[in-house]
Amino acid sequence: MTRYTSATDADRSEMLQAIGVGSIDELFAEIPAGLRLNRPLALDPGRSEQEVFEELKALAAKSTSAEDEISFLGAGMYDHYVPALIDSIILRSEFLTPYTPYQPEISQGGLQAMFEYQTAISELTGLPVSNASVYEGPSAVGAAAYVAKLTNGRKRFVISRGVHPHSRECVRTLAHAWDVEVVEAPLNDGATEIPHLGDDVSAVIVQQPNFLGAVEDLTAIAGAAREAGALSIAACDPLPLALLKTPGEAGVDIAVGEGQSLGNRLDFGGPSFGFFAATEALMRRMPGRIAGETKDVDGKRGFVLTLQTREQHIRREKATSNICTAQALNALAGVIYLSWLGRRGIVELVELMLRRTAYARERLQDIDGVTQIHDHPVVREFAVELDAPVQRVIARCQEQGINPGYALGRDYPEYANGLLVAITERRTRADIDRLADVLGAAVAAEREAAGAKATA
């Protein structure tokens, strides 16, 4: 008997008798003999809880996490402080273990949390309708593109080169199946340059701040899209939205984004959540669950999943998306986090990041062999170009316990030695000073090595 099952031998024989069969095997009699696996699975035998714990702990010890080095890695996921109250709430079994709230009478807690989450996302984005979460950031961009396809059926997406490379790749993966062309809008000095938009453009997709950290002019981009009869989609980093002009104020139709930085841990890339907010006009084309307020038969306030006629379990092939399981628990962490920050706190936090990032940008710029890729305003991330092989510089820094950031070269050959540096509130001035020292030394060492090679 496994430790998660309870059928004793006595139970089993009683149960088989009630069923009217002689053995467990007979229960599987309908499976054709040739399709039975007549050997044990080639997996190691089960182990005790303690042994499994030790094994998973040993695996964890083989990696270097943000606990083990001073990390300036960002590029879509960020090492923010996650307050203790989040675990204490989301580990409650009442939030952790139920299914999607199909029975609203016994799911009011989860449904109300979704409603509160939607409210917070509406506040951040300045858009009136938020769903209850999608999977994560880059696929949310793809989901938004699908809404554009459903809305106008046009055959071209214009996507800024400043959009996260993973998001761009998600859109391409899907657009191929829809026979929609994807055209990239170039970056000019680090910010998106919107090309002339023809009447075949379905959506214009940008990121705020963009992948290189630059704050984009969403108003101009949304305006250009509107003029061409296209939808505008902004993939937004949610925390900077505490200060930045909102997608709603800028006239954007759909705002999506990666929610990890809102109270979710890094988890090597997931699970986190994606947020999805839009104008009223697009409400009935949105993907995913939406919680709505209503009343019960006694007139008491309650919450339900609403507008379900958009969804796959009702509309099947006519659904606005295939999404079913999304990221309810991660979105709950998100709304708890936003409540913890509060109206003033979120501004204080982002202003702190803004100032520390400005400090770091200046410190790094002062290093010989480090130049800024652009001089647009940034919030918590910026891009520099090194006059040395970036991978070797990173390797040198990591040996010193500093992870200086993300190498841009794989995604941006034009910035072959580019480095993207993220400054969360966990990186203090002392950490930044240490980064400047270690990075400066590494760049100098690499330049010296290259110089020595050249003379030899």
Next chain:
Amino acid sequence: MIAQADDTLTIYQRSKAGRRAFVAPDTDVPERPLDDLLPPEARRAAPPRLPEVAEPEIVRHYNRLSKRNFDLDTGFYPLGSCTMKHNPKLHERVAGLPGHARMHPLQDPRYAQGALELMWRLQDALGEIAGLPHVSLQPSAGSQGELAGVLLTRALHEDRGEHRTKVLTPDTAHGTNPATVTMAGYEVVKVVSDANGNVDLDDLRAKADEDVACLMLTNPSTLGLFETGIEEIERIVHGVGATLYYDGANLNAIMGISRPGDMGFDIVHFNLHKSFTQPHGGGGPGAGPVAVSDRIEPYLPRPQVVRRESTTNGKEPFYDLDYDRPKSIGRLRGFQGNYGVFVRSYAYIRSLGGPGLKEASETAVLNANYLLAKLREAGVAQYLPAAYDRLCMHEFVLSGEPMRRELKIKTLDMAKRLLDHGVHPPTVYFPLIVEEALMVEPTETETKETLDRFAEIVADILREAREDPEVARAAPYTTPVRRLDEAGAARHPVVRQAMTQD
């Protein structure tokens, strides 16, 4: 408890200007004016109206909300097709270790060997369970796994220079199947079921032609029945050059007993939040890895976790991310997938091992058949007969049509009355081909006593309905709210808290 009347106030309605839970760390860098860093024209007019609440009230608020949820750790949750099995507590502990939880997804593979090794081992185990050699862990949930599967199918056909336009789905399929087909740019063609609840082979033969890219099949089906004609289905589908896709929603019935790969499936998706114990979280997160055959492998999403054997004797192998996949369909999401889910599912597989997984499936099927027998024994079958008189697999479907006709209560009423008994109702009104359907999946982690009790409760509700159907029709009575006006909610959607402040 005090403040019962406040139960439905939202966190925004508990806000008062001046309160706070967050205190910012010291500003240890020069306090430059905001305008120098972010010009006013780039800034929003006013801060977001997030609540202003101190920590004690946030904790109480969400604790109070939690008490308005029913959950798996509290009681029986036989929600068909959702596999509400126990979520082992060990898993939260191991997933929370900093070496897993604080791993940045873009960490250099040299510094991420533990995470990549875990992913590689999980791929290996899932491949063995599916009977297919190649696994991508990337998809975020079952529906994204389905999308991956249909896009993989498209890539295969395109690579062969074929243009196919249709995908077949049985009339018993989950809604995600046809929705996925549309999203993947194909036309849905529905295949009907026969009198025994199997795919109607004649209908399949008639619809399977050279335009068909794929058949998406759930086996056991959503009726909880094994597709006994699977070998013939495989011949028909492959005979026209289409792929055979396995929806893994019901894999919990056959782990270690029969493998989709051995049945001839080309592509399988797993729901790690069903068979592999990731907690459902009230609607996610999950994960939907796919396993595929050799001929599909070149198209798998990028990047792929690989193990590179060392050329130096005795040196450890190196785990890496392989981006060099020219035929790949590309990405479906960012980074490498829901790693935190992988940690939990890997821990589960290590805890049970091969024999334990098999025992889990055997017990799931035993529990389902036993519960079906108990319901018959309790006199329930007269009103709630099994939709098909066969041995079931890990779940079964009852029809509430006789109950509706004779006792004047609908399946919905039965479901709502179950709430008053502290039981989560089965899945209702699905599959669509069964009238007044109730789909019951007890899972292997329930005791015989729980199953006995459930059969008694259902029998009691029917007895009660014989005397007074109005009791069930107006249920529930004991829940935090009673039946809700869903139509009204959809007619006049209120999807966010109205704010009094600006």
